[in-house]
Amino acid sequence: MKTQAYTLFTCLMLATSPLAAGQVYTSTEHQFELTQVASGLEHPWSLAFLPGGDMLVTEREGRLRRIRDGVLVAAPISGVPELVVSGQGGLLDVVLHPQFAANHTLFLSYAHRSSDGMTTRVARATLEGDELTDVEVIFEALPRSGTSRHFAGRMAFDRSGYLYIAVGDRGDKDRAQDTGDDAGGVHRITINGEAAPGNPGLGNDEINDTLFTWGNRNIQGMTVHPESGAIWTHEHGPRGGDEINIVRSGTNYGWPEITYGIGYTGLPISFHTEKPGMAQPLHYWDPSIAPSGMAFYTGEHFPRWRSNLFVGALKMRKLVRLDIRDGKVREEEDILTELDERIRDVRDGPDGSLWLLTDSSNGKVYRLDPVQ
Template identity: 35%
Template sequence: MLRITNSIKKYLLLVMLVLLPTYSQAKPQVEPVQIKVEQLTNNLGVIWSMEFVSPTEILFTIRSGKLGIYDLSSNLVQWVEGLPEIHAHSQGGLLDVAKSPDYDQTGWLYFTYSKEDFDTSKTTLARAKLVNHQLKEWQEILVTDSASHRNIHYGSRIAFDDQGHLFFSVGDRGLRAPAQNNENHIGSIIRLNLDGSVPDDNPFVGHSRFKPEIWSYGHRNPQGLVFDMQRNVLWAIEHGPRGGDEINRIEKGKNYGWPVVSQGQEYGFDKAVGVKQKAGMVNPEYVYIPSIAPSDLLVYSGDEFSMWQGSLLTGALVLRHLNRVILNQQMLPAGEYRALTDLNERIRSLAIDDKGRVYVGTDSGKILRLTQAEYSLRTHEKEKN
């Protein structure tokens, strides 16, 4: 019989600690900040993205293939013309919109959407200029190699760093295995120059077969992406399968594991998807179990919610709340807070104005404005009376 000595016990304990995932999973808390909610719009459709193009104008996308401007001063919506044909089926459609860092000088707006390609569709990046409620100079920048017959997992969130680069995400398109194959764009985060050219220092530039646009890979469906200017970090939040939504710190050339590594379960039965971790694949910084189904992702900055400075904000589609994650000095998640749970809204998109007020877009077609005050829900119609 093998005798288990103290030395062997210590060795086994060390092995177990090494094999355990290193991600954080804090117990969610109720948001301590009191929030006032004002309803600005209703019944617009799935508001996938919002972007301030002036201090009083929010440009927003409707997944079904419409682009609108909400004017805060007049409380009116005007629709924008000039979009191309959009493949609006299931999770596909008109997705993200983001203004260029040099928008005041160039006027460029960047869009992602699903584009039909025979009997498949692909995540596509384009840019255009907004002139008198019309899009002008439409340019397709990259039609990704992400063709799938399944109308799901397009990824599609856009972010910019402070060095003239654009990042955008492409989901696994429901195909899983190609997310580990860099000969396509499936399950990747892409990095380009603002004009669409490939930066010389991208990790796979010069490789004979790999796509040079890829910055990171092994992603399932990142629908939140933000560049943290203060910390110089690119953050992504992505949907896991049943359980295992992830916040990841995105780094050059890294493999984030999907579908070899996952913290979630198969749909319909209790079987793990892949393994919990594997050498050479990056562990998430934070995991949600059960899944919240995350959407947009922002780093909060502003005066309205001083307690939120530097926190990550995301929307939850399934558990229906506003999710806030605190980051400590080591840039690790150190606490999770949940707000707006009583609204019962699928929160799809987020924006912050120059005063730090937070705007929420929902799948029911509402734009809500959040300010710090005694919590109440009211509409503009009630305020006018």
């Protein structure tokens, strides 16, 4: 009887599971199904698509994994640079060189520890089969500190081939307003790690050469607008005040001088939401959703979603769809709330699908498919 009862319970759970066969999810624009492509990942953080159909997934615990023919390869890719797993730090983003098909070059961001403390690093490497070779550190945020928070780490290439790197304020908010400090901003470099031409700090001793923006708290989403080519980001506020911003050279985004959030104690961080010379967000959330991962959808599977912005949410455990026109959010929709999983990354796949990573000790890779 116990076995029969367990079998019945299991069948009921499968029948009511969000991933039960035939489960259809509905948004205001499309119906879709959710396909689980991989599971068993330990806090996956980033997803990249290789030519030919394979995928790379970073695990915050320090492993780079490959999905081949729709199956997670058991052995991690070797040659990952030395890193530290501490608090919010570990192996973070992976992005491919714009000419990856020809040169097999990729870039990893990660936390690193030395006797001076911890920081955010970026390494360039060559992927040869299931091994990284020619690994070279091309960026290191200074000064280091002892905290294990706000490493940021999101990266993206612009259309000119320059690499943008987000570095968090490392849990010390005042560092974000110090342009002689690498924390709390976006850096723009060449693939060799040099300051990119045109950076606002070149020729200015008061601004670090690689800094492109400052006043950023902890950017966890970065993507390229499919039409304008501009770099878009979102960042965590404290209690409230998560922001979406468009990255513009030499711009101060205000943290912590202006914010739409309050401190975790419930007390104000600033009494100002705007000040001269500081940019306003394109959009903000209050209360906080803890955004992570972001992508514009450009595929063919969901034509009415095309050019919409999709944002994952960790705290609120959902996927957010934003229809943004003329610099304003015209529609905001919460999707996959019933999945009840922390969405860590969102990617626009070359196959026309939208892809997600979930953040847990049994993290998953999901694909959104249209209902046939």
